[in-house]
Amino acid sequence: QVQLVESGGGLVQPGGSLRLSCAASGSIFHIEHMTWYRQTPEKQRELVATINRAGSTNYSDPVKDRFTISRDNAKNTVYLQMNSLKPEDTDVYYCNADHIEWDRDQRSWYYRDYWGQGTQVTVSS
Helix, strand or coil: CEEEEEECCEEECCCCCEEEEEEEEECCCCEEEEEEEEECCCCCCEEEEEEECCCCEEECCCCCCCEEEEEECCCCEEEEEECCCCHHHCEEEEEEEEEEEEECCCCEEEEEEEECCCEEEEECC
């Protein structure tokens, strides 16, 4: 079992910055991707940025050039540095991790998804 705990959300003015953190704990063997999503009740969950264990990253178009995802594998922690924030960035931000686990029935390895509880980011003047 893996637990994910996000922190760093809050209220910020347009043009400001925030840094989100997500720490994984528990019986961790190998996490391949760590990903940030965001969602409000009116919208579908949207991928924001993802990073694999080797450090390769991908970003959604709305946040490219403003957000930076990074990762500390030794601490099993992923970060999201958000700059030049806009009101449309207001959302609940969720951390996701895919952790490799053994399926006894199938006798094979698979990646299981884990989610954090979410942290609110509000961009408003």
